[in-house]
Each structure stands twice: as C-alpha cells, then as structure tokens.
Amino acid sequence: MYAHQTKLASDEVQELRREGGRYLRELREARGLSQRQLAGLIGAEFYTFVSQIETGRGRIPPDRYRTWAEALAVEPRSFVRNLMRYYDPVTYDILFEGTHQAGTAAKAG
Template sequence: MYMHNQKTSEADVQALRRAGGQWLKALRNKRNLSQRELATAVGAEYYTFISQLENGRGRIPPDRYNQWAEALGVPVWTLVFNIMRFYDPVTFEILFGKDGEYANQAERFEILS
C-alpha cells in the first residue's frame, strides 16, 4: 500500500496542516461565518468537521472544492493552490516553485492531448 510519504518530518507536516487550518479559519472569520454556518454552506454533515480542519486534522474533500471556495468567498484556484501548499508541499513545489513563484507562469506547462 502506498503511504504518500512527503519526506517531511511529522512535526513539519503537522505544522503545515495547522497553518492551513489557520488560513481556512481566517477566511471563515473574514466572511463572518460560524463553524456551523460554514458546515451548512459546504454540505458537511457535522460542524465539528470545520473545527477539525481548523486544527490541522483532516482535509477538504476534492469534490467539494467549488462549494468551499464559494462559501469562503475566494476563487476555487486560490483555494486549491493553498490547500496544495499546506497538504501536498512536494507537488506544490514541483508545479509552482518553493514559494509559489511560478504560479502565474502557465506557459511552463505543456498540455498533452
């Protein structure tokens, strides 16, 4: 079974996820949403799921990215960019550079058909 090892220490992974949770919390607070209101807006069964995310435990399901972006008032690209930054730093760095410096350079990507 593949374990998705990011070659990052467990402490570093947890720190990144907590930072991601704080980023989500800041977006929620900016929209003046309670955890319960956000849970309803994104179709989460339990509002405690929002608390778990904000504390660095759990991930937003990819099939819900559009709902989350709309509820938090950000473009879906911004949401996914930041989720990748916090939860998949290896892929993020390959695509966008260590600090996201390639984010606006779409010409770097060759589209294969």
Template sequence: MYTHPQQGLEQDDVQRLRQEAGRWLRSLREKAGYSQRELARVVNLEYYTFISQIESGRGRVPPAQTKAWAEALNVPVRDFAIELMRFYDPLNYDLIFAAEKAAPAGTPANDLEERIARLESLLDRK
C-alpha cells in the same frame, strides 16, 4: 502504487502544515462572517465539528468539496485549490512552483498570477 501526497515528510512537518492550513481557513471563514455551524451548512457537511477538526489541523478539506469551500469563502476556486495544495500536497506544490520559491521577494515570479501563467504554459506543453 499510490502514495500519500505527504509521504517523505516528517510527521511534525505534516502536522505543522495542517495547522497552518487550519489557521488560514479559519481566517477566511471569519472574514466571510460564518460560524463553524453556518459554514458546515453552506458546504453541506452533516457535522459542524468537522470544521473545527480542519481548523485545528486534525482534518483537511475533502478534495471533492474544494469548489464549495472556495465559493463559500469568497475565494477564486483556482487560488483556493493552489493554496490548499501548498498545505496538503507540498511535494507536488514544490515541484510545480520551485522556480518561484527561489525568486527574490518583490519580483514578478512571486506573484500568484505569474505562477498560474507558468503552470498553464507547462500544462499546454503536454
């Protein structure tokens, strides 16, 4: 049976994560120089108000559009997907990156490249 990726989290935590994601996405959009309307056009959304919903935490980037958003916002697709996972699927994110979370700040394990390499090595074992 399929369960929602955020099942097991309190609703307040889910909302907080969505709002954090929205702030992050808004900062990327602004850095890329897009208005909400322009970004909607670039990622092929019919309604620019959907961007507003995502940025306010009332929606999320559709998984099928992750690549388009990453490219539009000038973020490597893999990095973008991992960051979205932190907000939208925190349970699996924690399972994959738990060892890195426990590492002291400033250690190589906190570096995104190191986390990706560790994830790839786990995937290669399968």
C-alpha cells in the same frame, strides 16, 4: 514510497495541516461566518467537521474543494492552489517552485 516520506516527516505534515487550518479559519472569519454557518453552506452534518479541519486534524476532501471555495467566496483555482501548499507541498514546489505568488509561476510556465 510517498507514504514512507510522509511518515518520515509526520511532524512537518502536522504543522502544515495546522497552517492550512489557520488559512481556512482566516477565510471563514473574513466572511463573517461561524463554524456552524460554514458547515451548513458546505453541507456538513456537524460543525465539528469544520473545527477539525481548522485545527489541522483533517483536510478537505478534494471533491469538496469547489464547495468550500464557493462558501468562502474565493476563486476556486486560487483556493486549491493555496491549499496545495499545506496538503501537497511536494507537488506545489514542483508546479510553483521559486515563486512567492503562484499565479506568477502559472503565467510564466
């Protein structure tokens, strides 16, 4: 069923991935890292992997979230919460519905 919903909204999914990529690019640039430098920090063999993620043509594998958060010098929990907006908006809405700042919802819930 979930795969079916994804197919119905494939344009929306792609736009969310692009927005997520922009979020990641902003974090990288704020840290003053090139794509090549970030690739080295996360253990990616090719910097083009970072490029693909930043352009929305891929997503960070969940088992790599902590590595990316550390490389980008952000707190892992808030990093994953922000990624969830782009990678899994249905779950994000259920967990943090009606909030602009996810941290507020977590404290209230």
